[in-house]
Amino acid sequence: MPGGSARRGPGLLGAPFAARTWKEFLHLVLDLPIAVASFTYVVVMLSLGVGLAVTFMGIPVLAAGVAGARGWGAMERARAAALLDVRMGRPSPLQPARPGLMGWLGAVLRDGVGWRSALYCLLMLPWGVFGFTVSVVLWTYGWAMLSYPAWQWVLPAFAGQPGLQIYGDGPGGRPEIYLDSVPEVAGVCAVGVVLVFATPWVIHGLANVNRLMVRGLLSPSALTERVRELEDDRGTVVDTAAADLRRIERDLHDGAQARLVALAMDLGLAKEKLDHDPQAAARMVDAAHGEVKLALQELRDLARGIHPAILTDRGLDAALSSVATRCTVPGGVRVTVDLDTRPASAIEGIAYFTVSELLTNISKHTTARTATVDVWRSDNRLMIQVHDDGQGGATTNTPGTGLTGLTERIHAVDGVFMIDSPHGGPTTITAELPWHTRS
Structure with a gap:
C-alpha cells in the first residue's frame, strides 16, 4: 500500500515487545538530534539567503538552502520507510528549463518539494522535542518502575538509604519518605506495569503524527503521482500491444502462412500432373481444397482473437x-x-x-x-x-x-x-x- 503498511498491529500484551513499538520509539528518539540539525541548517541558509538578497550571492545561498532541504526530505522519507513502514513514491527530479547555473537556480527556487521539505524541517524541531521527551520519559520510567523490585537493593547497599526517596529534606527538615516496604515496592511495580503496557500506544500515537507529517509534506504531489501512474500504464499498454503483435505474427507465420505455402506447392504439383495423371491431380486438388478450409478456419480464429466480428x-x-x-x-x-x-x-x-x-x-x-x-x-x-x-x-x-x-x-x-x-x-x-x- 502506498503510503503505509497494511500489517496488523500488536496486541495489548505483545505491544511492549513488538518490533513496531521499538522501531517507532527509535524514530522518536532520533527525531530530536535530526530535528536540531535540520532546523539549524534551514534557518541559517534561508536567513542568510534572504539577508544577502540585496546582493547576487543571496540567490545562490537561498537556492542551496532549498536544495539542501530537499536532501533532508529524502533522508526523512528513507527513515520513515525503514522505521515507520511509510511507503511513498519519490518526487520527480529537478528539471531546469534551460542548462547552466541560472537554469538550475530557477528550478530550485520553483521547487515545491524543496520548500515543503524546508517547512518540514522547521516544524520538526518543536515536535521532535515534544515526542522525544514524552516517549523517553514514559518508556524509561515505566521499565524502571516495573523492575524496581530487582534493583531496589542497590539503594541501601550503595546509596545509604532504604529505598527510593520520594519526599523529605533531610535532618531538621521535612520528614523523609522512602519506598522500601513490600506494599510500596509492589505498588511501584504495578504502576510500572501500567506504564509499560500503555506507553507503546502513546508512542504509536506520536509516531502517527510523524507519519502524517511525512505524507503531508514530503510525499509527491497528487499530480506527480498521477503522471507517474499514467507513464507506467502507458508502458504497460505499449508492452501489451507489442506482445499481441508478436503473437499475431507468430500465429500467421506458424499457422496460416505455413499452410498456404504448402497449399501452393501442392497446387503446383497438381498442375504438373494434370496432363499425364489427371486422377492423381484431382486427388491433390481435393486435398488442397481441404487445406484451404483449414487455413480459412485458422484465419477466422486469428481474427476472432484480434477483435471478433460478433x-x-x-x-x-x-x-x-x-x-x-x-x-x-x-x-x-x-x-x-x-x-x-x-x-x-x-x-x-x-x-x-x-x-x-x-x-x-x-x-x-x-x-x-x-x-x-x-x-x-x-x-x-x-x-x-x-x-x-x-x-x-x-x-x-x-x-x-x-x-x-x-x-x-x-x-x-x-x-x-x-x-x-x-x-x-x-x-x-x-x-x-x-x-x-x-x-
Whole structure:
C-alpha cells in the first residue's frame, strides 16, 4: 500500500515487545538530534539567503538552502520507510528549463518539494522535542518502575538509604519518605506495569503524527503521482500491444502462412500432373481444397482473437455467449448481460477479452463443474464478475501468468481487478472498467 503498511498491529500484551513499538520509539528518539540539525541548517541558509538578497550571492545561498532541504526530505522519507513502514513514491527530479547555473537556480527556487521539505524541517524541531521527551520519559520510567523490585537493593547497599526517596529534606527538615516496604515496592511495580503496557500506544500515537507529517509534506504531489501512474500504464499498454503483435505474427507465420505455402506447392504439383495423371491431380486438388478450409478456419480464429466480428456487430451479450459455448465446464456457463446501451468499443473489447481469458483459465486449470458470467453497469463503471465452483487458489502473485496480464491491462485503463479465491474454492473474480459511452 502506498503510503503505509497494511500489517496488523500488536496486541495489548505483545505491544511492549513488538518490533513496531521499538522501531517507532527509535524514530522518536532520533527525531530530536535530526530535528536540531535540520532546523539549524534551514534557518541559517534561508536567513542568510534572504539577508544577502540585496546582493547576487543571496540567490545562490537561498537556492542551496532549498536544495539542501530537499536532501533532508529524502533522508526523512528513507527513515520513515525503514522505521515507520511509510511507503511513498519519490518526487520527480529537478528539471531546469534551460542548462547552466541560472537554469538550475530557477528550478530550485520553483521547487515545491524543496520548500515543503524546508517547512518540514522547521516544524520538526518543536515536535521532535515534544515526542522525544514524552516517549523517553514514559518508556524509561515505566521499565524502571516495573523492575524496581530487582534493583531496589542497590539503594541501601550503595546509596545509604532504604529505598527510593520520594519526599523529605533531610535532618531538621521535612520528614523523609522512602519506598522500601513490600506494599510500596509492589505498588511501584504495578504502576510500572501500567506504564509499560500503555506507553507503546502513546508512542504509536506520536509516531502517527510523524507519519502524517511525512505524507503531508514530503510525499509527491497528487499530480506527480498521477503522471507517474499514467507513464507506467502507458508502458504497460505499449508492452501489451507489442506482445499481441508478436503473437499475431507468430500465429500467421506458424499457422496460416505455413499452410498456404504448402497449399501452393501442392497446387503446383497438381498442375504438373494434370496432363499425364489427371486422377492423381484431382486427388491433390481435393486435398488442397481441404487445406484451404483449414487455413480459412485458422484465419477466422486469428481474427476472432484480434477483435471478433460478433462483438462488433451484436455486442457483449452475443459475443460472451459465444465464448461461453467454447468453455469445457461440464455444467455449462450461464451468461447474464444487463446493459441498456453499449460502452465504447475499446472498453467493450477489454471486457470481452477479460471474460474470454478467465473462461479459458477455468477450462484449463480448474475442476469447476459450473461457471457464471455477470455483466452490468453501475453508475460510471462497467462491472464484470466471473464465478466458478472449482478448487480455488487463483492468484496474481506469479509474474507472467494470464491473471497478471489481465491485471495490468485493466489497470492501464484505470480499472480494478479483484480475486476472491480461497484454497478449496469457489473463485469469484470481479473487474471494474470505466464506462465510456460509444461515440
